[in-house]
Amino acid sequence: MLELSIIKHLNKLKQKKFRKEEKEFVVEGIKGVMDALNSEMEVILVIVDGKLRDEKEFEKIILKAEKKNVQVAFCGRNDIDKIKNTETFPGCLAVIDQLEILADQLDDGPIICLDAIKDPGNLGTIIRTADWFGFKNILLSEDTVDVYNPKTVRSTMGSIFHLKIAKTSNLLKTLEKLKKESEYKIYSLDLKGESHKKMKYEEKVVYIFGSESQGIREGLEKIVDKSYNIAGQGQAESLNVAISAAIVMANLSS
Amino acid sequence: MLELSIIKHLNKLKQKKFRKEEKEFVVEGIKGVMDALNSEMEVILVIVDGKLRDEKEFEKIILKAEKKNVQVAFCGRNDIDKIKNTETFPGCLAVIDQLEILADQLDDGPIICLDAIKDPGNLGTIIRTADWFGFKNILLSEDTVDVYNPKTVRSTMGSIFHLKIAKTSNLLKTLEKLKKESEYKIYSLDLKGESHKKMKYEEKVVYIFGSESQGIREGLEKIVDKSYNIAGQGQAESLNVAISAAIVMANLSS
Numbered sequence: 001m002l003e004l005s006i007i008k009h010l011n012k013l014k015q016k017k018f019r020k021e022e023k024e025f026v027v028e029g030i031k032g033v034m035d036a037l038n039s040e041m042e043v044i045l046v047i048v049d050g051k052l053r054d055e056k057e058f059e060k061i062i063l064k065a066e067k068k069n070v071q072v073a074f075c076g077r078n079d080i081d082k083i084k085n086t087e088t089f090p091g092c093l094a095v096i097d098q099l100e101i102l103a104d105q106l107d108d109g110p111i112i113c114l115d116a117i118k119d120p121g122n123l124g125t126i127i128r129t130a131d132w133f134g135f136k137n138i139l140l141s142e143d144t145v146d147v148y149n150p151k152t153v154r155s156t157m158g159s160i161f162h163l164k165i166a167k168t169s170n171l172l173k174t175l176e177k178l179k180k181e182s183e184y185k186i187y188s189l190d191l192k193g194e195s196h197k198k199m200k201y202e203e204k205v206v207y208i209f210g211s212e213s214q215g216i217r218e219g220l221e222k223i224v225d226k227s228y229n230i231a232g233q234g235q236a237e238s239l240n241v242a243i244s245a246a247i248v249m250a251n252l253s254s
Numbered sequence: 255m256l257e258l259s260i261i262k263h264l265n266k267l268k269q270k271k272f273r274k275e276e277k278e279f280v281v282e283g284i285k286g287v288m289d290a291l292n293s294e295m296e297v298i299l300v301i302v303d304g305k306l307r308d309e310k311e312f313e314k315i316i317l318k319a320e321k322k323n324v325q326v327a328f329c330g331r332n333d334i335d336k337i338k339n340t341e342t343f344p345g346c347l348a349v350i351d352q353l354e355i356l357a358d359q360l361d362d363g364p365i366i367c368l369d370a371i372k373d374p375g376n377l378g379t380i381i382r383t384a385d386w387f388g389f390k391n392i393l394l395s396e397d398t399v400d401v402y403n404p405k406t407v408r409s410t411m412g413s414i415f416h417l418k419i420a421k422t423s424n425l426l427k428t429l430e431k432l433k434k435e436s437e438y439k440i441y442s443l444d445l446k447g448e449s450h451k452k453m454k455y456e457e458k459v460v461y462i463f464g465s466e467s468q469g470i471r472e473g474l475e476k477i478v479d480k481s482y483n484i485a486g487q488g489q490a491e492s493l494n495v496a497i498s499a500a501i502v503m504a505n506l507s508s
């Protein structure tokens with residue numbers, strides 16, 4: 001049985017407001033919890049379904065947590081409905097400190113920048129895809145959905161722990177600074193421009209992807225060095241942004 | 255105010271069982287309803303929010319429906335909560351007859367085949383992406399999620415009305431028949447094989463995409479002519495299937 005205070009705390013973390021206040025978030029599932037424990041992020045608490053504690057995968061998690069001096073608590077069947085984020089509780093979860101990274105703390109190399117992405121699943125999928133293709137840096141605009149939203153965390157499939165993810169409170173200013181002080185160029189995927197196949201991989205480039213219907217926001221255009229688009233030939237009006245970003249990243253990574 | 259019988263009918267259609275029995279499905283939103291009215295599918299009923307009936311976009315829908323002798327009903331504020339499929343009702347919906355297409359009724363040209371895709375959003379996104387790149391034919395395995403699931407319909411963004419979508423009750427047999435009788439070749443995206451960049455666009459090819467963790471199912475391999483994969487270089491374990499399919503379709507369409 002979990003202490004009531006833990007249950008209350010976990011439930012608060014389902015709300016963005018409290019995640020922001022507490023600077024914490026939750027990841028569920030064996031892979032996510034293990035990736036968190038193997039990352040540089042600070043894991044505060046691991047919760048394991050008491051009935052599964054002797055199963056191999058969960059044993060590994062418990063051992064790993066103990067090695068890192070992370071508190072482990074066991075939950076009973078009655079707790080699960082109160083704490084789970086998904087329909088079927090995958091047997092474990094971790095509470096983790098949010099890493100607050102600014103744009104100038106990103107690693108060297110290209111930056112995948114997301115402008116006004118509203119769907120948590122899309123954001124998570126883009127992070128997962130960026131990880132697949134070996135990109136290290138993500139930059140989120142001020143109005144992009146919370147990266148610590150449980151749906152986003154889930155759809156990153158652990159990749160949230162592999163990349164550096166910075167959030168800016170003013171995308172335009174941040175991009176101007178990256179151009180001026182760090183000599184980055186800015187390439188955007190837009191509704192017009194050259195074929196995305198001509199877009200090159202370069203170390204000092206910020207690749208911007210905007211929300212699917214509008215491309216990037218007005219005002220950003222003036223600092224964009226080159227625009228590209230993905231040519232279509234059917235009747236669909238647009239591509240989903242996670243799809244566009246993936247097509248571009250796949251093309252860049254070869 | 256809607257008749258009670260219509261409200262009951264719409265609610266039944268939220269369940270797969272009744273969609274199958276009634277051979278009908280629902281699309282919501284201006285674009286979806288208009289795409290349906292412009293397609294060859296039979297629209298049975300259009301419902302418009304009575305408060306919006308004089309707005310231009312909705313007027314167009316009403317006119318178009320009347321031209322096609324489709325019944326139009328108006329709903330009141332109290333009806334909306336009872337009928338909507340999404341958090342915010344987008345002002346209109348249509349009830350449409352399901353088109354039952356078999357593999358041999360597909361158009362000439364390549365076929366995008368989906369094996370055991372379980373997530374409705376992924377299925378819808380793949381249909382939308384296929385439409386963008388000009389593919390005309392989709393073939394769904396027996397255990398792929400219902401294409402008329404409201405989430406799938408929504409995420410196709412109208413493309414469900416642009417493509418021919420066939421469902422088979424035995425994928426292996428259908429593929430064997432396509433090979434033997436129609437001289438199709440079978441290419442699969444898998445966890446092994448050559449780079450997807452070597453995959454060619456050909457008129458007589460079935461391109462198979464399986465569920466993300468396992469690739470295509472056991473048993474299918476023996477009829478696959480060539481396997482391909484998408485090389486990664488980061489730490490992610492896999493790509494989302496809608497992402498993989500998009501990367502391949504983008505590559506084929508040039």
